[in-house]
Amino acid sequence: MAPDRDIIRGHVPLEPPERLLRTVGAWEGEAGRDWLKALPGLVEEYLARWELTPERVQHPGGHISMVVLVRQADGTPAALKVGMVTSQTREEHAALAHWSGLGAVRLLRDDPAGSAMLLERLHADVSLRSLPDAKAMLEACGVLRRLWVAPAEGHPFASVADHTCRLAEHLRERREQPWAADARPLADEALAALERLTESAPAAPVLLHGDFHHGNVLAGDRMPWLAIDPKPLVGDPGFDLAWLAQDRLDTLVAMPAPQAAARRRIATLADALDVDRDRLRDWTLFRAVEAGLWSLSVGDREDGELALEFAAWL
Template sequence: MASAPQVPLEPPERLVRVLSAWEGEAGRAWLAALPGLLQEYLERWELTPERVQQPGGNISMVVLVRQADGTPATLKLGLVTAETAQEPAALAHWDGLGAVRLLRADAERGVLLLERLHGEISLRSLPDAKAMLEATGVLRRLWVPPAADHPFTSVADHTARLADKLRQRAEQPWAVDARPLVDEALELPDRLLAEPPEPVLLHGDFHHGNVLAADRLPWLAIDPKPLVGDPGYDLAWLVRDRLDTLAAAPAARSAARRRLGKLAEALEVDQDRLRDWSFFRAVEAGVWSLSVGDREGGELLLEFASWL
């Protein structure tokens, strides 16, 4: 059994702030139980903590640990939601190909033991063009056929839920200015889902910050919110990556469209489909941001959608 930790193991400030804001009472209850959960798995899996990763995730606490044999690893304790529940199954399916390797898991309680990556070094550390090149290489490895009996939600079902929530949020007074974009976005799912390409296992939340430097391979993905379906859904989030920088560049509208075209070509995704997925996901995310009080972020996402 691991000895009592001699290092601070408090949850990061961002985790406390975001969970309280996004998840309300459920988030606060999970945070209250977190110290006991952490101690339980340090002892159960014979792990010695080194330090808490800062700033960590939005809905997970990440602790750098040593296993009983001294091998470095990462212990991740996350709030289980509809989006995160199948993370262990996706990591197991990829088995280290393009994504962090899963060593142990208690999926029901959201506790994962992962191989140690270089958590401070993501694709955000690279110039944009180089980061996009590396990101497309990672996606090529991740987009594999799912098993016949896979547990993952389909893009069609997930998108239907997003569209329902978008309709509801668009009725709120604070969303009045976004309604023309919302109306256009809500026309897209039926067209996108009518004749989808061959489905593959998707990361679901793929962006530069979710790809970390590693030793086995140069770059590996983390934190999937897995789905099965059209690759364009996954690639859409990459199209709007580093949005603050993109927005500050000269001719941002043209730059966004060029980026979309280059990514579609690099990964052989239909450009019109990618445009539609990028538009839908940006509008949905923008309205969601407005709903949780992030007006600056929401308005920037909606402006990006208008460029497309």
């Protein structure tokens, strides 16, 4: 006999957080809205299947996933994550399994077909954003050193080369839109930077997080800081570091001479992780411009303009 849903839920509301409703609806269109309608039932299914007792839904939660803090059958705390399957999130479970808790949240159980994962419980309200910028960058570099390992033979992860080829196609399309007219010179610079990067590849590609920033590194009990929410790829470490380089742009904007501060940040991060400075500058330029035009395309003018301003400083 199927378990009573009210017992499984413990009367905990399992409604998707507002941010999830907003972002999935805006980013994924009709498919996203259909997934959101089915999400509460899907969460209940995994609570029952894995014998989990919910405590509360994590707010604000992820942009394309819902996280429920739970207790396992033996009382151990954990987190149930149910996310929308996309090309970027499809292999998240595989990356976490490969890292096996070294530098990243530990995967306890998963169902890749449903994009459901049971994860160790971290301190969700304490990320690297709680630290001063310089200290946060230092800790972030320590986490990346653990994550950048060789992938297993026959791994399922997409390459940075293939991923950025698709990003470049989208960037060219957005470059032609009327609203992107002022950004076309920057878009051309970004595409030229990518061309330079693809002319030579790193000798030993590694497994990358893909979306590494301060908000995706949480405090843990087993280790001080652990990464969450990877969008894994295999390739040049500079691709990962470029996303970190543009973290906390509001902090950079508030600094005296932000252009010089941005260049110093690139140099400091490159030296800390033995990444070529010029390659990191090119990766950062490409990722900032691509992200900026994407943000403008989905109506996020504030973040889009800030990313493009940062790119211009480089």
